[in-house]
Amino acid sequence: MSNRQATFAECIQSHSGTPLLIHDKKLVYHDTLTAQALSLRANCSGDSSYSVALQTRDPYQLILGLVAMDGYAKKLLILPPCTPLETTAALFKQEQITHLLSQEGLRRITDENQQSRQDEATNWLFLTSGTTGDPKILSHTFSGLASKTASHVGHATDLRWGLAYQAHRFAGIQVILQALISGRPLVLPRSSDAAKMAEAFVEHKVTALSATPSQWRQLLSQGQIRQCELRQITLGGEIADQAILSALQRAFPESRIAHIYASTEAGVGFSVSDGLAGFPHKWLNTDRTVRMKQSSRGTLMLRGSARSNSNAIAAELDPEGYLDTGDSIEIEGERVYFLGRATGVINVGGNKVHPEEVERLVRALPGIQDARVTGKKNPIMGQIVALEVEASEQTSGDIETLKKKIRDHCRERLPNYKVPAMISVVPKLPVNDAGKLDRKTA
Amino acid sequence: MRTMILQLLAEVARDTDTTLVDKLDDETVLLESGLDSLGFAILVARLEEECGRDPFSEMEEVVYPRTLGEFISIYE
Numbered sequence: 295m296s297n298r299q300a301t302f303a304e305c306i307q308s309h310s311g312t313p314l315l316i317h318d319k320k321l322v323y324h325d326t327l328t329a330q331a332l333s334l335r336a337n338c339s340g341d342s343s344y345s346v347a348l349q350t351r352d353p354y355q356l357i358l359g360l361v362a363m364d365g366y367a368k369k370l371l372i373l374p375p376c377t378p379l380e381t382t383a384a385l386f387k388q389e390q391i392t393h394l395l396s397q398e399g400l401r402r403i404t405d406e407n408q409q410s411r412q413d414e415a416t417n418w419l420f421l422t423s424g425t426t427g428d429p430k431i432l433s434h435t436f437s438g439l440a441s442k443t444a445s446h447v448g449h450a451t452d453l454r455w456g457l458a459y460q461a462h463r464f465a466g467i468q469v470i471l472q473a474l475i476s477g478r479p480l481v482l483p484r485s486s487d488a489a490k491m492a493e494a495f496v497e498h499k500v501t502a503l504s505a506t507p508s509q510w511r512q513l514l515s516q517g518q519i520r521q522c523e524l525r526q527i528t529l530g531g532e533i534a535d536q537a538i539l540s541a542l543q544r545a546f547p548e549s550r551i552a553h554i555y556a557s558t559e560a561g562v563g564f565s566v567s568d569g570l571a572g573f574p575h576k577w578l579n580t581d582r583t584v585r586m587k588q589s590s591r592g593t594l595m596l597r598g599s600a601r602s603n604s605n606a607i608a609a610e611l612d613p614e615g616y617l618d619t620g621d622s623i624e625i626e627g628e629r630v631y632f633l634g635r636a637t638g639v640i641n642v643g644g645n646k647v648h649p650e651e652v653e654r655l656v657r658a659l660p661g662i663q664d665a666r667v668t669g670k671k672n673p674i675m676g677q678i679v680a681l682e683v684e685a686s687e688q689t690s691g692d693i694e695t696l697k698k699k700i701r702d703h704c705r706e707r708l709p710n711y712k713v714p715a716m717i718s719v720v721p722k723l724p725v726n727d728a729g730k731l732d733r734k735t736a
Numbered sequence: 737m738r739t740m741i742l743q744l745l746a747e748v749a750r751d752t753d754t755t756l757v758d759k760l761d762d763e764t765v766l767l768e769s770g771l772d773s774l775g776f777a778i779l780v781a782r783l784e785e786e787c788g789r790d791p792f793s794e795m796e797e798v799v800y801p802r803t804l805g806e807f808i809s810i811y812e
Contacts, residue, residue: 489768515800516802537792540797541797670781672780673780673790674773678778698751710772711774716781716785
């Protein structure tokens with residue numbers, strides 16, 4: 295007898311009467327999903343042990359891959375569709391990935407024979423951008439992820455969820471599990487376009503939706519979403535400002551609105567549902583599930599009830615067991631507000647941008663002496679990327695040509711959200727006493 | 737103001753390598769104009785640079801405009 299945990303597929307078996315997914319206007323029941331999952335897995339049957347990378351824009355395919363492989367694959371590596379080729383190649387090697395499930399289907403990527411199958415749970419690997427912008431891997435198991443969603447599911451089993459996040463994101467997977475485990479149909483939009491999303495959510499009568507503040511702004515501006523009778527609204531992935539919280543309250547007065555703060559590294563978080571930005575000051579230094587305090591450098595520190603077993607994270611804990619989240623906070627009267635990342639990491643509508651990565655790229659251009667990238671506050675995307683450059687002496691006076699050169703250079707090499715949205719040419723960039731580019735004055 | 741907005745809109749489209757729809761008028765739905773939400777975020781920042789104000793942060797109750805006409809009226 296093994297003490298195996300229930301797999302994802304086993305967990306959704308009990309919901310045979312209700313549709314699990316609404317996809318492309320079709321209701322997908324448990325038996326269809328299981329049959330497709332079985333046939334997908336049959337492709338790996340020749341291997342005694344396998345690890346699968348999932349890299350697809352199609353949320354249905356991603357869910358199918360998770361249902362098919364959990365409990366059978368050793369590892370499931372969940373990759374953003376736009377991951378650069380060299381990164382995926384390195385990760386495949388490092389994690390000994392044997393198969394890739396992409397829009398082209400499932401294919402074997404290695405010829406080597408694998409070691410024998412083990413009884414342990416499948417590791418679900420998520421990419422997160424580390425402090426330097428290099429991808430870092432977070433490992434979870436289905437039962438671990440499921441137990442975290444179970445507490446939310448309990449009181450609201452009659453909700454119909456829509457998937458607004460991209461499926462490969464941690465937040466997307468959480469919505470998928472929350473809906474599928476509770477046996478309520480999950481509505482998958484055909485594209486990430488706000489109009490198409492709203493159309494699908496209205497048509498299939500979604501009542502619960504989780505999205506980033508920037509996505510909510512787009513959905514509200516699109517208008518049609520107001521026809522949804524939303525009862526549960528969740529905001530996550532970036533700082534929720536008062537403007538969007540109030541706008542949602544006006545649009546959906548009957549709805550419960552919560553914004554989530556989660557630290558992926560600490561593996562804990564909390565939700566705020568009093569309709570106000572930030573969180574109550576009295577939550578600091580009190581006995582709650584997640585204990586919080588402010589560090590001497592002004593950042594939020596967290597201590598969860600469950601200790602992290604990762605050595606890397608254990609090494610970062612202070613003597614009292616708190617982890618520095620790196621998120622700067624400000625106390626204003628009875629409220630604590632989030633200011634952004636202490637390291638200067640910019641959050642463009644839920645997408646992280648490391649200033650150093652963009653700066654490095656710009657400095658490589660001829661005619662550039664130095665570059666500084668900061669986040670500029672923005673009512674539509676939360677933040678946008680602002681670049682200041684110091685031109686070298688020999689650069690001729692035409693600023694517009696220089697700006698165009700920078701934009702073209704970045705656009706060819708970076709995803710859109712990382713390309714400097716605002717460029718200014720300055721005579722001299724500030725340098726601090728240590729001779730480093732001064733980020734504080736930005 | 738309208739002229740300035742349309743001019744900056746064209747500039748942002750050029751800078752982000754975006755093709756705008758042929759006919760832009762008050763009824764044009766912003767997100768169907770060719771620019772995406774990042775493009776509009778840039779437009780709002782450029783307008784703040786040019787005219788020194790961000791009406792979104794001044795609004796007591798923020799309205800997220802749906803059409804180009806609604807967007808322009810926020811600035812006028």
